[in-house]
Structure formats: structure tokens, C-alpha cells
Amino acid sequence: MAEKDKKKIRTIKIDVDKCNGCRACEVICSAFHANPKYSSNNPARSRIRMIREPIRDIYLPVYAGEYTAAECMGRDKYVLDGKEYGECAFCRAACPSRDAFKEPDSGLPLKCDMCEGEEEPLCVKWCLNEALVVEEREEEAEPEAKPEDVDIAMQSLIDKHGMQKVLDTAARLSQKDQQ
Numbered sequence: 616m617a618e619k620d621k622k623k624i625r626t627i628k629i630d631v632d633k634c635n636g637c638r639a640c641e642v643i644c645s646a647f648h649a650n651p652k653y654s655s656n657n658p659a660r661s662r663i664r665m666i667r668e669p670i671r672d673i674y675l676p677v678y679a680g681e682y683t684a685a686e687c688m689g690r691d692k693y694v695l696d697g698k699e700y701g702e703c704a705f706c707r708a709a710c711p712s713r714d715a716f717k718e719p720d721s722g723l724p725l726k727c728d729m730c731e732g733e734e735e736p737l738c739v740k741w742c743l744n745e746a747l748v749v750e751e752r753e754e755e756a757e758p759e760a761k762p763e764d765v766d767i768a769m770q771s772l773i774d775k776h777g778m779q780k781v782l783d784t785a786a787r788l789s790q791k792d793q794q
């Protein structure tokens with residue numbers, strides 16, 4: 616059997632126990648995505664946001680995922696290691712029900728692009744506590760749909776004789792078949 620192609624998937628693993636809420640990740644992300652680059656830093660433009668509640672010892676970095684056009688029906692709360700995380704805390708979507716992950720001027724959804732063009736995601740590079748770590752894995756890529764053999768044969772006949780001639784011949788042969 617032919618070996619399937621592999622594609623590299625890059626993700627960022629978050630270790631909340633190591634995060635101290637310094638917000639360096641938000642600063643560098645928003646500066647990198649400023650226009651022109653590094654001309655300003657506004658955490659509202661960051662593709663990573665900190666949920667930061669020092670009194671409850673909660674420091675949760677979440678980075679932006681896909682946009683969703685409709686808000687979901689669930690409003691889940693989670694308790695992990697005795698800490699309660701509020702509604703939507705872990706959700707990575709830019710969604711109509713909240714302001715998170717929306718460009719402040721245009722309202723357009725933001726999505727982490729892994730700092731396209733950079734060797735290493737900048738939030739990972741700037742996180743001195745190693746709360747953010749790049750992980751890479753390989754996955755089998757779905758093979759591209761290949762045309763059926765009959766499609767290829769038909770296309771070459773059409774190229775050689777023209778569509779009308781092929782249709783006429785097919786009609787004539789099918790009449791012969793029925794006789």
C-alpha cells in the first residue's frame with residue numbers, strides 16, 4: 616500500500632502552574648501584529664489573552680482559535696485543582712457573545728497564526744517561565760482526491776476529438792447496445 620504523506624502540526628502547550636500572569640505574551644503578540652509591526656502594543660490586539668485573578672491564584676493564558684458565527688448553547692464552568700474557572704474561560708473562539716479575540720477597531724475576529732514568518736512563536740520565546748511550549752507532531756495528510764481512471768480517459772478523448780464528437784459517439788454506441 617502506498618505510504619500516506621505526512622504533515623507537521625505545531626501547537627502550543629500551556630502549563631498553567633508555571634504562568635505567573637506577567638502578560639509578556641500579550642505584549643509581544645500585540646506588538647508583532649501591530650501595523651506597522653512593533654509600532655504599538657495594545658493587549659486587545661493580542662491573539663493570546665490572560666485570564667488573571669491574583670486573589671484566586673488564577674493565571675490562564677488562552678490563545679485564539681477559530682471564529683464562530685453563532686454563540687454556543689453551553690456555558691460551562693470548570694473546577695480544576697480546586698480553582699473554579701468562569702464561563703467560557705477555556706474557549707478559544709471569537710464569538711458574537713463576547714469581545715475576546717476581536718480586533719478593537721474593526722471588530723474582525725483574531726486568530727493565532729503561530730507568528731507566521733518567525734522561527735519560533737514569540738509568546739513562547741518571551742515566556743520566561745516556560746508556561747508555553749511548542750509541540751510538534753506528524754499526522755497523516757488526507758490524500759488529495761484523485762480523478763477516477765474513467766474521468767482521465769474521457770478527458771483525453773474530449774481533448775483529442777472535441778466534446779460534441781464524444782457525445783455523438785456515446786449516443787450512437789448506446790443505441791447500438793439497445794438493438
Ligand code: SF4
Nearest residue numbers: 644727729730736738
Ligand atoms: S504564537 Fe504568535 S500569534 Fe499565536 S498567540 Fe503566540 S505570539 Fe500570538
Ligand code: SF4
Nearest residue numbers: 634635637638640742
Ligand atoms: S508570558 Fe508566560 S508567564 Fe507571562 S503571562 Fe504569558 S504565559 Fe504567563
